[in-house]
Amino acid sequence: MFRRGVVVRRPGGLLGTIARTAVVAGTATAVSGAMGRRQDRRAQEQVLAQQQEAEQQAAQQQAYAQQAAAQYAPPPAPAQQQDDLVSRIQELSRLHEAGALSDAEFSAAKTKLLGG
Amino acid sequence: MSRGAVDFVVVEFPGNTISGKVAEQLRELADRDIIKVIDMVFVTKDADGTVTATELPHLDDESYAGFDRVVQSLDGLIGADDIGEVGADLEPGTTACVLLFEHMWATWLKDAIDGSGGRIHRLERIPAEVIEEAAAAAV
Numbered sequence: 105m106f107r108r109g110v111v112v113r114r115p116g117g118l119l120g121t122i123a124r125t126a127v128v129a130g131t132a133t134a135v136s137g138a139m140g141r142r143q144d145r146r147a148q149e150q151v152l153a154q155q156q157e158a159e160q161q162a163a164q165q166q167a168y169a170q171q172a173a174a175q176y177a178p179p180p181a182p183a184q185q186q187d188d189l190v191s192r193i194q195e196l197s198r199l200h201e202a203g204a205l206s207d208a209e210f211s212a213a214k215t216k217l218l219g220g
Numbered sequence: 221m222s223r224g225a226v227d228f229v230v231v232e233f234p235g236n237t238i239s240g241k242v243a244e245q246l247r248e249l250a251d252r253d254i255i256k257v258i259d260m261v262f263v264t265k266d267a268d269g270t271v272t273a274t275e276l277p278h279l280d281d282e283s284y285a286g287f288d289r290v291v292q293s294l295d296g297l298i299g300a301d302d303i304g305e306v307g308a309d310l311e312p313g314t315t316a317c318v319l320l321f322e323h324m325w326a327t328w329l330k331d332a333i334d335g336s337g338g339r340i341h342r343l344e345r346i347p348a349e350v351i352e353e354a355a356a357a358a359v
Contacts, residue, residue, distance in 0.1 A: 107277045107284065111259075111294040117301030118228055118320075203350070 123150070152213075192217055224327035225343070226258070228298070230306050232316045236264055242317065243286035256292045259320040263306050271307030287317075295320070 193214060200210035233239060249255045262274040276287055276294060298318055306318055333340060 108288065108291075108294060110275045110277050111296040113261075113296045113303070114299040115301070117299035117303075117305065118297060119302050119305050 189217060224323050224330055226297075226320055226322050228302070228318075228320055230263075230309075230316050230318050232310060232314050234314055236315045238262065238283060238287075238315060238317050240283075240286050243283075243290055246290040246319075246321075250290055250292065253324050255321040256324055257290050257319055257321045258293050259295045259298045260287065260291050261298050261303060261318050262315060263303055263310065263318055264315045265307060265310040265312050267313045269312050271304075271310070273303045273307070 196205065196210060196213050196217070199205045200207070205213065231238075231242060246255070246257060250257060260276055262276075262279070264272045264274065266272070276284065276291060279287065298320055302318070306316055310316055330340065
C-alpha cells in the first residue's frame, strides 16, 4: 500500500505558543479539558510572576526615587497605595470571575495582597 | 481562502489501540467539509510511563487505512514540545490520537465577514461546562 511520507515536526509547539500569547494579551481564556485548565494555570502563573517581578522592580525604583527625593519632596501619599491595592484586588476578582483563578487561589492571593 | 481557527484535540483511549469509530466519524465530518484535519500523531504511554510517538505512516495497515482517509495533510504543526506535553499528561497504559483540525464553516464565515467589510471584534470559546452551569443558573 502506498503510504504518506513521515512529516518533519517542529522542535517547538503550538500549546506553548498560545500560552505565551495569552500572557502577552494579558488574558487567559478558559479552555475546556484538563490540559487547557493546566495550561491556563501555567499562563496565569506566568502572568502573576511577571506582575510580581514588575512590582518588585517598581518598588525598587520607587525606593531609589524616594531616597533621591527624600531631601527635596515628601514621600508619596498613602492614598495612592490604597488605590493601587484596590485595583489589584479588582484585577484578581476579574480573573477569578473569568475562571482563571480557583476560589482557593483567589482567596490566597487576596489575603497576600491585604498583608494577612 | 483564509485560514480559520484550528482546534488541537487529544482523544485518549485505554490500552494501545485507537477506536476505528473515531476515524469513521472524522471522515464523515471531513467528507461534509465541516472540518479539515491538517495534522495527526499518536502518543502512547506504557504502564511504566514510557512515552512513544507514532506517526500516521507507521501505523498498522488497518489503522493506517482508517486514518489516512481522514487526514487532509500532515503539516507537522504539532511540535515536539506538544507531543511531550501530551505525553506528560497521559495516564500510563493509554494511547492518544492528537489531531489538529480546521473548522471550515468558520473559514467561510470569516471570508464572508471580511468580504463585507466587517471584522471579528471578539471570538471566545466557552467550554461546555460553563454554558451548562450558566443555563442551569438561569432557570
